[in-house]
Amino acid sequence: MNETKSTSGLELRSLTKSFFGVQVLKSIDLKISPGQVLGLVGQNGAGKSTLMNIVGGNLQADSGEMFLTDLPYFPRTPRDAIRNGVGMVHQELNMFPNLSITENLFINNLPGFRRILEHRSIKRKATEQLRKVGLNLNPDWLVASLSVGQQQLVELARVVAADSHVLLLDEPTTSLSDSESRQFFRLTRELADEGRIVVLITHAIKDVLRHCDRVVVLRDGSLVAQEDTKQVDASWIVQRMVGRPVENLYPAREPMAIAKSSTSAASARDSIVLRVDKLSHPQTLFDVSFDLHSGEVLGIFGLMGAGRSELARVLMGLDPHASGKVLLESKELSGGPRHRCRLGVGLVTENRREDGILPESSIADNISLVAIDRFANRIAGLISQLQLKEAIRQTRQAVRMQSHLEDSQPLKTLSGGNQQKAILGKWMLNKCRVLILDEPTRGIDVSAKLEVYQWIHRFADEGNGALVISSELEELIGICDRILVMSLGSITGEFDRGVFSQEAILEAAFSRHGSRSSVGSGT
Amino acid sequence: MKASARLSAITFDYSSWTMLILVWGLFAMISDQFFTWNNLLNVAVQSSSIAIVATGMTFVLLAGGVDLSVGAVMFLSAATAGKLATANVPFGWCVLAMLGVGLCIGMINANIVTRLGVVTFVATLGTMYVGRGVGLWITETRATPLPQSFLNFGSHRFLGLPLPILLAAAVIGVSQIILSYSSIGRHLIALGHDRHAAEKAGIATDRILRWVFAIAGLLASLGALVSLGQIGTVSPTFGENREFSAIAVAVIGGTSLFGGKGSIFPGVVIGALLLQSVESGLVMANADPYLYPIAISMIIFAAVLLDGVRNSILAHRRRRPIFIG
Numbered sequence: 123m124n125e126t127k128s129t130s131g132l133e134l135r136s137l138t139k140s141f142f143g144v145q146v147l148k149s150i151d152l153k154i155s156p157g158q159v160l161g162l163v164g165q166n167g168a169g170k171s172t173l174m175n176i177v178g179g180n181l182q183a184d185s186g187e188m189f190l191t192d193l194p195y196f197p198r199t200p201r202d203a204i205r206n207g208v209g210m211v212h213q214e215l216n217m218f219p220n221l222s223i224t225e226n227l228f229i230n231n232l233p234g235f236r237r238i239l240e241h242r243s244i245k246r247k248a249t250e251q252l253r254k255v256g257l258n259l260n261p262d263w264l265v266a267s268l269s270v271g272q273q274q275l276v277e278l279a280r281v282v283a284a285d286s287h288v289l290l291l292d293e294p295t296t297s298l299s300d301s302e303s304r305q306f307f308r309l310t311r312e313l314a315d316e317g318r319i320v321v322l323i324t325h326a327i328k329d330v331l332r333h334c335d336r337v338v339v340l341r342d343g344s345l346v347a348q349e350d351t352k353q354v355d356a357s358w359i360v361q362r363m364v365g366r367p368v369e370n371l372y373p374a375r376e377p378m379a380i381a382k383s384s385t386s387a388a389s390a391r392d393s394i395v396l397r398v399d400k401l402s403h404p405q406t407l408f409d410v411s412f413d414l415h416s417g418e419v420l421g422i423f424g425l426m427g428a429g430r431s432e433l434a435r436v437l438m439g440l441d442p443h444a445s446g447k448v449l450l451e452s453k454e455l456s457g458g459p460r461h462r463c464r465l466g467v468g469l470v471t472e473n474r475r476e477d478g479i480l481p482e483s484s485i486a487d488n489i490s491l492v493a494i495d496r497f498a499n500r501i502a503g504l505i506s507q508l509q510l511k512e513a514i515r516q517t518r519q520a521v522r523m524q525s526h527l528e529d530s531q532p533l534k535t536l537s538g539g540n541q542q543k544a545i546l547g548k549w550m551l552n553k554c555r556v557l558i559l560d561e562p563t564r565g566i567d568v569s570a571k572l573e574v575y576q577w578i579h580r581f582a583d584e585g586n587g588a589l590v591i592s593s594e595l596e597e598l599i600g601i602c603d604r605i606l607v608m609s610l611g612s613i614t615g616e617f618d619r620g621v622f623s624q625e626a627i628l629e630a631a632f633s634r635h636g637s638r639s640s641v642g643s644g645t
Numbered sequence: 646m647k648a649s650a651r652l653s654a655i656t657f658d659y660s661s662w663t664m665l666i667l668v669w670g671l672f673a674m675i676s677d678q679f680f681t682w683n684n685l686l687n688v689a690v691q692s693s694s695i696a697i698v699a700t701g702m703t704f705v706l707l708a709g710g711v712d713l714s715v716g717a718v719m720f721l722s723a724a725t726a727g728k729l730a731t732a733n734v735p736f737g738w739c740v741l742a743m744l745g746v747g748l749c750i751g752m753i754n755a756n757i758v759t760r761l762g763v764v765t766f767v768a769t770l771g772t773m774y775v776g777r778g779v780g781l782w783i784t785e786t787r788a789t790p791l792p793q794s795f796l797n798f799g800s801h802r803f804l805g806l807p808l809p810i811l812l813a814a815a816v817i818g819v820s821q822i823i824l825s826y827s828s829i830g831r832h833l834i835a836l837g838h839d840r841h842a843a844e845k846a847g848i849a850t851d852r853i854l855r856w857v858f859a860i861a862g863l864l865a866s867l868g869a870l871v872s873l874g875q876i877g878t879v880s881p882t883f884g885e886n887r888e889f890s891a892i893a894v895a896v897i898g899g900t901s902l903f904g905g906k907g908s909i910f911p912g913v914v915i916g917a918l919l920l921q922s923v924e925s926g927l928v929m930a931n932a933d934p935y936l937y938p939i940a941i942s943m944i945i946f947a948a949v950l951l952d953g954v955r956n957s958i959l960a961h962r963r964r965r966p967i968f969i970g
Contacts, residue, residue: 180845199847200844200845200846200847201844201847201848201849204847210845212845216839216842216845216846217842218835218839218842218843218846218905219838220838220905220906221831221835221838225831229831229832229847230846230847232827232828232831232832280846
């Protein structure tokens with residue numbers, strides 16, 4: 123590479139970052155020259171967004187340095203970053219729907235009282251910025267009246283309007299239509315040609331190959347490869363994204379386990395614990411059908427926005443489904459989560475801290491939360507403390523919660539692993555038949571992970587069904603009997619244990635993304 | 646948007662107007678004295694103090710916080726003025742001292758919130774108790790009569806209109822212009838709507854919070870001055886529960902307790918007039934004095950209920966899909 127040119131861009135030197143003791147970025151070194159569109163790819167959890175958030179000032183690195191046009195650059199807040207000409211478009215929308223388009227566009231540089239006097243010229247300026255991103259809208263409109271795709275483009279226009287030298291775009295095309303994304307990529311090219319730096323995080327590898335000059339691959343917090351996109355193809359990128367040889371992080375599971383249990387239970391028909399039939403939810407799920415067998419660990423893989431967690435919410439009754447059926451042991455499920463808990467459906471949510479636990483309550487209260495009614499005396503309705511205590515003791519043993527912890531200890535004082543075990547215990551005590559586990563090992567350490575996996579296997583072996591949702595493909599391959607792949611709300615692949623292949627599964631996960639962006643590939 | 650949803654949106658958007666018209670109509674029927682120019686002017690004069698205080702409160706609410714200390718600020722600045730006036734300090738200096746006290750407490754609130762990261766509710770609850778305590782200590786819990794200059798100020802007329810109304814109008818007008826047309830106004834709405842998004846958009850959220858609390862303190866002491874001009878005495882209960890009246894005025898006027906939505910004009914104007922109209926209307930109707938708080942609390946309850954319903958409708962509408970397939 124041309125050394126003299128690259129020094130005037132953005133340079134990252136040995137950036138590291140940890141969250142709660144888990145290292146998410148391991149010494150990242152990266153130089154980006156001006157005039158480049160850089161594609162940043164990696165699996166979920168590889169550290170792409172963390173890296174961009176550090177450059178964009180939302181997070182601070184634990185160690186390492188950054189240089190912007192040869193000057194040290196330490197953004198402490200997004201405001202610092204914006205002042206240094208670094209603008210970021212986040213994965214989730216960051217708009218103010220109660221303000222007008224103009225106000226959103228110039229939020230950092232509002233014309234203030236001049237706005238009354240120079241209304242016309244400011245409106246013209248806003249219209250100009252909107253036209254750059256291919257929008258033809260009245261800038262006096264409230265952002266709330268725009269579609270999601272339009273809002274995303276307005277957000278891009280905001281970063282462009284701020285005259286940023288570095289544009290960090292975190293999956294900006296996910297809600298754009300084909301024509302919108304074509305306009306979007308035309309704009310990124312123009313911006314790069316003006317000598318700016320454009321960094322694009324995306325899951326659409328085709329977009330990287332077609333629209334980026336360089337590709338950088340992150341895996342498990344390390345930068346594993348970077349290359350000019352002209353030198354590589356899609357399989358090169360996918361191989362490096364997946365890369366790591368699978369270590370012994372997972373308990374052994376025989377490929378035949380499911381077959382055995384179903385033959386022993388007479389016929390496969392009887393052994394279906396959960397049947398999902400053509401389930402649809404507006405704009406997130408389309409005709410999702412599958413069976414979960416007794417004794418089976420069924421994995422669901424998909425990219426961000428594939429509809430995995432939405433599926434979990436619908437199955438649990440947290441969101442109503444528009445059409446289709448869910449049958450628990452051939453009885454149709456209806457009603458809300460309270461009703462479904464009683465019937466034996468459980469959900470381990472993906473955000474433990476926010477909606478999985480009662481952080482201030484004790485271990486005992488958390489474990490007995492759902493099943494407490496079962497310990498109530500029929501007549502007086504009082505809880506039998508002795509029975510409950512014994513049940514909690516057994517449950518704690520079953521989930522292998524560390525024995526030195528007191529039952530009365532508040533859950534927030536526990537490690538992530540023990541918190542997660544308390545959640546598993548909660549559902550176990552309720553005698554769940556079907557447990558949906560959404561990212562069951564997020565934010566817990568390796569040894570606790572193994573114990574969670576082992577517990578899931580034991581749970582299934584007792585004749586129950588486990589539905590494991592994860593963005594970590596290796597995890598699913600490690601523990602599941604079967605994996606379903608979702609892409610943009612539909613099931614696009616099914617793989618049995620024994621024929622798992624990371625490449626094939628990833629391809630299925632990308633399938634509908636690819637077909638969407640390839641519409642404009644006439645050239 | 647469905648027709649029913651649009652209808653409900655209109656009803657909610659104009660709910661405060663509807664309530665004001667209903668209340669006025671009701672009292673006009675009960676008493677023929679109510680709908681006279683003199684009485685309406687009287688209502689406007691009496692509501693100007695709370696309108697000024699509520700303007701500051703609206704700024705805080707819009708930014709997503711709450712200021713419980715405004716009642717105590719009113720009392721403490723009034724107590725300061727009382728103390729100075731008894732020592733024969735001229736009226737002008739008393740006024741400056743009052744405003745200084747308000748600004749100071751506002752800044753203290755601002756710094757507790759931004760530098761110590763205390764939730765606005767708790768921070769201002771603390772200054773509320775401290776402020777009232779210090780005020781009681783200064784006045785030795787005795788009522789302090791004020792010199793005639795204060796009453797003159799309250800009954801002064803300019804261009805035929807009472808000074809309190811003009812002051813309130815000026816405060817409300819300038820505040821609404823700041824809110825609509827200055828970057829600080831737009832930023833505080835953005836902040837109230839979504840603090841994290843505002844930070845990511847590069848808005849100096851702490852600076853805005855500091856400004857907002859300073860203004861709330863300042864306007865509380867100005868409201869105290871206007872009120873003293875009508876009462877002429879600093880009683881130990883002066884300003885008591887005024888923080889709740891101010892919140893009620895803001896909420897009746899359509900400001901959301903969840904931040905990011907509301908207005909000063911016409912919101913605060915309607916809210917203050919409505920609250921005061923109910924009170925003076927009940928007086929005219931010779932209602933049992935014990936009914937006043939009940940009637941007022943019903944109005945507040947209705948307004949807060951409407952706010953809740955309005956927000957849940959909005960939240961429902963705002964729920965956006967993960968993607969468009």
